[in-house]
Amino acid sequence: MAERYDVVVIGGGPAGYTAAIRSAQLGFKTACVDDWRTASGEPALGGTCLNAGCIPSKALLESSEFYAQARDHGPGRGLSFTQLSLDLAPMMAHKDKVVSELTRGIATLFKANGVTWIPGRGKLLPKNQVEITGATATQVEAEHVILASGSTPVNFKNAPFDGQRIVDSQGALEFKEVPRRLGVIGAGIIGLELGSVWRRLGAEVVLLEAQEGFLPVADEQVAREARKQFTAQGLDIRLGARVLESRVENETVVMRYQDENGEHEKSVDNLIVAVGRRPNTDGLFAAETGLLLDEWGFVHVDEHCRTNLPGVHAVGDVVRGPMLAHKGMEEGAMVAERLAGHASSVDYGIVPSVIYTQPEIAWVGKTEQALKQAGESYRAGVFPFAANGRAKAMGEASGFIKILADARTDRVRGVHLIGPHCSEIVASAVLAMSFGASSEDIMHTMFAHPTLSEALHEASLAVAGHAIHMAQPKRAKS
């Protein structure tokens, strides 16, 4: 007899483990099936985010930033070193330690909440049966199944991964030495983050991006500033560059690409391919279940993450929407709560986005170009970090915060940030928007001084035309 659960979650990444923990908190008998294995073959929870994505990449971003700060800004602040050297092994060991502590932390949370962790590969069968293959094959059944199988890097046919010189985002976190010349295909979020890490550690980095425009997902003013700053840091970003072929010759990867000036070749020591991710649906369900996929291959769901099958939900990267851990986590919690009869929902209009480069880029809500395109009238307030005391003291005074507010109601429609610690500051903007705040509400909120967040306050004052620490054109008295 298959063991019966109230809830079985397939996938133990952020979306899946959140769904499992929240289900157990709500009193459901819950199991989570996950097939992730570490390099040494141990099962591990946390999925791509903890094991091979967000967390290890942030560990390297922080370490490389620490090194670059010491190298580039130490002497100007009176710190001198007889020799500042870089040893990649301890940097990688720190990253691995952070990852293993966090993944073990999820296992502890499972235990504390009474979630049964079943290492193995789960497959949805008809009637909410789940087949699990791994060390031992077994089968469980559930009242509710939540699919949270995540996503995988797209393998680009003109630069197929070889796991050695041509790698995906995971391989790019495991180089044994700093490449002298690094190529990156795709100047999207992953390409920019990983390109920045290795640039800071000393690699010459060239990014080949197929699109003509730079970072079209971001607000155009932010994208322009970002490009200027990345170029100044030495990232060689080539737009409109379509890669035709990549071949490994004598320990070198030769990329052949085409742009408006014709065909070119560029040789690098290592190549990271970051041209997007695709949902993990291969082998996830038996055809007889009749589970529907959408036209892009994602599991088809409604706004509450219900699939077409009764008792089956899907959350995270395997469904529509941005492939972001926090979006998946909110979906996981929402589904568990709805199963318990709560009226939870996810507000897809205020999902924050962050690019963890230096400076950090973050936003929430509509971009200025989207408002223009929709013919909506708005007022913009922009405040530069150059006029923020804390940013000056940190020596990181580039970038700005922009608030876009509805011209009639003053309700905040979008907030766009580029500058120091913007990944943290954006949370205040998300909070404001989730309460339906106007720019005047932010204006009348007190911010601690001296903090970087004051730039958000000043941007709201700028919407009304009276920022304090920046000259604005005088308006008639009202």
Ligand code: NAD
């Ligand atoms: P992406 O969609 O952000 O960027 C891929 C880029 O590759 C695009 O700019 C695209 O135009 C370009 N591209 C596609 N085909 C190409 C080709 N043949 N030649 C050259 N360029 C090409 O995808 P990603 O950077 O791989 O990230 C995947 C997903 O993971 C995204 O949804 C992203 O949001 C998510 N992610 C988020 C974070 C974060 O929140 N900080 C970090 C990592 C990944």
